Amino acid sequence: MSEESTLADLQEYTDTDYKWGFTTDIEQDTVAKGLNEDVIRFISKKKNEPEFLLDFRLEAFRYWQTLEEPEWAKVHYPKIDYQDISYYSEPKKKELKSLDEVDPELLETYNKLGIPLEEQKMLAGVAVDAVFDSVSIKTTFQEQLKDAGVIFCSFSEAAHDHPELIKKYLGKVVPYKDNYFATLNSAVFTDGSFVYIPKGVRCPMELSTYFRINAAGTGQFERTLIVAEDDSYVSYLEGCTAPQRDENQLHAAVVELIAFDRAEIKYSTVQNWYPGDKEGKGGIYNFVTKRGRCDGESSKISWTQVETGSAITWKYPSCILRGDNSVGEFYSVAMTNNFQQADTGTKMVHIGKNTKSTIISKGISAGRSDNSYRGLVRATKGASGARNYSQCDSLLIGDQCGAHTFPYIDVHNTSTSVEHEATTSKISEDQLFYLQQRGIDEEDAISMVVNGFCKEVLNELPMEFAVEARKLLAISLEGSVG
Amino acid sequence: MLSIRNLKAAIEDKEILKGISLEVKPGEVHAIMGPNGSGKSTLAQVLAGHPFYEATEGDIEFQGKDLLDLDPNERAGEGLFLGFQYPVEIPGVSNTYFLRNALNAILEYREEEPMDALTFKKLLKEKMEVVGMKDELLKRPVNTGFSGGEKKRNEIFQLLVLNPKLAILDETDSGLDIDALKVVSDGVNNFRNEENGVVLVTHYQRLLNYIQPDFVHVLMEGKIVRSGGKELALELEERGYDWLREEVN
Ligand SMILES: Nc1ncnc2c1ncn2[C@@H]1O[C@H](COP(=O)(O)OP(=O)(O)OP(=O)(O)O)[C@@H](O)[C@H]1O
Ligand SMILES: [Mg+2]
Numbered sequence: 001m002s003e004e005s006t007l008a009d010l011q012e013y014t015d016t017d018y019k020w021g022f023t024t025d026i027e028q029d030t031v032a033k034g035l036n037e038d039v040i041r042f043i044s045k046k047k048n049e050p051e052f053l054l055d056f057r058l059e060a061f062r063y064w065q066t067l068e069e070p071e072w073a074k075v076h077y078p079k080i081d082y083q084d085i086s087y088y089s090e091p092k093k094k095e096l097k098s099l100d101e102v103d104p105e106l107l108e109t110y111n112k113l114g115i116p117l118e119e120q121k122m123l124a125g126v127a128v129d130a131v132f133d134s135v136s137i138k139t140t141f142q143e144q145l146k147d148a149g150v151i152f153c154s155f156s157e158a159a160h161d162h163p164e165l166i167k168k169y170l171g172k173v174v175p176y177k178d179n180y181f182a183t184l185n186s187a188v189f190t191d192g193s194f195v196y197i198p199k200g201v202r203c204p205m206e207l208s209t210y211f212r213i214n215a216a217g218t219g220q221f222e223r224t225l226i227v228a229e230d231d232s233y234v235s236y237l238e239g240c241t242a243p244q245r246d247e248n249q250l251h252a253a254v255v256e257l258i259a260f261d262r263a264e265i266k267y268s269t270v271q272n273w274y275p276g277d278k279e280g281k282g283g284i285y286n287f288v289t290k291r292g293r294c295d296g297e298s299s300k301i302s303w304t305q306v307e308t309g310s311a312i313t314w315k316y317p318s319c320i321l322r323g324d325n326s327v328g329e330f331y332s333v334a335m336t337n338n339f340q341q342a343d344t345g346t347k348m349v350h351i352g353k354n355t356k357s358t359i360i361s362k363g364i365s366a367g368r369s370d371n372s373y374r375g376l377v378r379a380t381k382g383a384s385g386a387r388n389y390s391q392c393d394s395l396l397i398g399d400q401c402g403a404h405t406f407p408y409i410d411v412h413n414t415s416t417s418v419e420h421e422a423t424t425s426k427i428s429e430d431q432l433f434y435l436q437q438r439g440i441d442e443e444d445a446i447s448m449v450v451n452g453f454c455k456e457v458l459n460e461l462p463m464e465f466a467v468e469a470r471k472l473l474a475i476s477l478e479g480s481v482g
Numbered sequence: 483m484l485s486i487r488n489l490k491a492a493i494e495d496k497e498i499l500k501g502i503s504l505e506v507k508p509g510e511v512h513a514i515m516g517p518n519g520s521g522k523s524t525l526a527q528v529l530a531g532h533p534f535y536e537a538t539e540g541d542i543e544f545q546g547k548d549l550l551d552l553d554p555n556e557r558a559g560e561g562l563f564l565g566f567q568y569p570v571e572i573p574g575v576s577n578t579y580f581l582r583n584a585l586n587a588i589l590e591y592r593e594e595e596p597m598d599a600l601t602f603k604k605l606l607k608e609k610m611e612v613v614g615m616k617d618e619l620l621k622r623p624v625n626t627g628f629s630g631g632e633k634k635r636n637e638i639f640q641l642l643v644l645n646p647k648l649a650i651l652d653e654t655d656s657g658l659d660i661d662a663l664k665v666v667s668d669g670v671n672n673f674r675n676e677e678n679g680v681v682l683v684t685h686y687q688r689l690l691n692y693i694q695p696d697f698v699h700v701l702m703e704g705k706i707v708r709s710g711g712k713e714l715a716l717e718l719e720e721r722g723y724d725w726l727r728e729e730v731n
Binding site: 428429430431433434435436437438439440441442444445448449451452453454455456 | 530531532533534553554555557558559563564566569570571572573574575580581583584585587588591623640644
């Protein structure tokens with residue numbers, strides 16, 4: 001989005017404010033805080049959405065009002081005041097005037113990751129004066145996709161251009177009643193991505209949100225929907241290794257994936273939201289619902305995630321294996337440092353015959369952080385011959401952090417095999433000493449051991465992403481020694 | 483290049499080294515022998531700076547610097563290499579990746595340019611031939627699942643690639659078959675020159691047939707109780723340690 005169109009949008013938007021009768025306490029650039037049906041109608045109208053979407057939102061909202069916010073055993077945070085949040089943030093982020101106003105540690109990290117100055121400003125929310133030279137790359141990219149028949153656009157665009165697809169699939173994997181945060185998201189989601197891969201098409205390149213034309217800043221309530229028709233393949237990359245700051249503390253995204261016969265979806269995430277400072281102040285709460293449905297026979301959905309950011313992470317990318325012989329995979333690295341809390345894992349629900357799932361989870365805890373793996377493997381009566389292999393390894397750095405593993409197994413037939421292995425180890429003094437004896441300093445030694453520990457997961461990431469993720473792990477570990 | 487003066491060291495408040503003095507000059511090979519538990523590995527670990535050991539008295543000078551002042555990786559940067567009695571496994575980290583990082587860390591410590599990938603590859607190939615390392619072992623994670631002998635061979639391989647000033651080899655000969663012993667000895671001889679030094683910890687005179695030491699020292703209960711030439715090793719081979727123990731008491 002160019003600078004001008006952003007401004008135009010902003011203008012139009014503030015004008016609309018008044019049209020919608022928003023009262024006087026609205027500052028020129030901001031929307032009234034709080035959540036009610038008017039706000040939802042406003043969002044929908046603002047986005048010029050088809051009727052069915054508004055209905056979807058309202059239904060979700062009405063249901064949400066009947067819910068109590070869940071409380072979890074392993075995650076602690078102060079109560080969120082949902083009336084104190086602005087649900088349609090201004091198209092332009094609240095901007096800082098210069099990089100001088102940004103947390104110096106954040107800048108340090110950008111430099112270590114080798115991010116160019118202009119891009120640093122974008123990430124940190126500083127006004128950018130030079131326009132990126134990436135528009136042309138994006139256009140070429142879009143043309144290639146078009147030739148292949150692939151649809152890859154923002155959710156809002158999809159709602160206009162392909163309403164029949166949205167209507168058919170939205171909320172089919174994650175119903176709006178799924179959980180508190182998914183319900184909230186269904187009511188107020190602002191944007192996200194939509195991907196549609198037609199029959200027999202192998203998406204010619206990895207899809208990354210970076211290449212989406214008109215990619216707005218990652219929203220607070222993102223909505224992603226990926227549909228892969230028979231015999232298709234797509235690899236989707238989400239996130240960014242650079243730590244991203246955001247004014248919004250609460251993030252509640254929903255991701256839905258559907259794979260038909262013999263289709264394969266590979267979904268990779270690097271999540272690095274601002275984790276808060278060393279004392280645990282600030283930082284993002286990341287409550288995400290991600291689920292994939294393997295509807296078709298021999299279909300496959302594979303989740304790979306590297307989670308290093310956020311003050312609190314709560315997410316369980318899951319697979320519903322309905323098609324016979326379908327395959328679900330979950331590869332995860334979750335690293336916590338300082339005061340971060342992570343509660344992640346997966347659910348593999350075996351419904352079809354001879355379905356297969358693999359779970360590889362690597363948790364790394366440092367500082368005073370707390371890291372939990374929570375996994376459910378369920379096999380229904382009809383899921384004969386289902387197989388699951390789970391491996392959950394925890395690595396502790398220092399002795400003030402925690403690691404917990406909660407595997408739940410729920411099998412309703414006799415021919416399913418479930419195999420679970422779990423290990424917890426401390427980073428070994430002897431390993432570090434061995435590396436140091438060869439000249440490698442302590443921090444590098446730790447990051448080498450940690451990277452080795454995560455290797456099986458990092459190997460699942462697309463090449464370039466893996467290189468960045470490796471750097472990211474090293475940086476996130478800094479200061480965790482001693 | 484190395485001079486140890488009256489070194490005392492403890493682990494968990496238990497004194498293991500009870501006053502050791504030793505001088506190693508460039509071009510020399512010193513063998514250290516002695517019964518199990520006498521403190522040979524402790525000496526090696528203290529020199530390399532293992533955090534579990536505490537030097538309580540005495541001092542160590544290495545290349546003109548106070549060794550005890552340096553972190554383990556700085557000691558490596560100064561040119562100290564320890565061949566471990568029990569090499570450690572590092573799962574998921576390939577041998578090549580590890581060695582390249584190690585070499586470049588040492589070069590950086592010396593304020594030299596990092597080695598480019600091509601030169602490094604050539605270096606690996608050359609040294610692999612010397613110690614008969616299989617290509618496949620290079621790609622595998624460091625020592626992970628290596629046999630005892632393969633681990634020892636890997637230590638010598640690292641020695642040759644990193645080319646330090648002083649090599650302390652803690653029982654690199656133990657657990658080797660006869661052919662491997664020959665290969666490892668060839669490796670050490672390939673490393674030796676006028677400018678560097680070797681400290682060999684060993685139980686077997688056999689190794690000293692391949693690597694001729696200039697001095698042999700006997701360590702007992704944390705002290706060097708006898709030093710001599712290579713004939714001392716032969717004498718120990720013949721008579722065991724009891725006679726020495728008696729003489730000392
Ligand atoms: N971590 C430790 N805790 C307690 N005692 C230790 C520890 N490490 C070594 N020791 C003790 O220190 C003494 C010297 O051990 P060291 O390993 O140096 O002997 P060594 O001469 O190398 O023996 P070997 O020939 O069997 O290798 C032994 O009595 C040993 O039990
Ligand atoms: Mg020993």
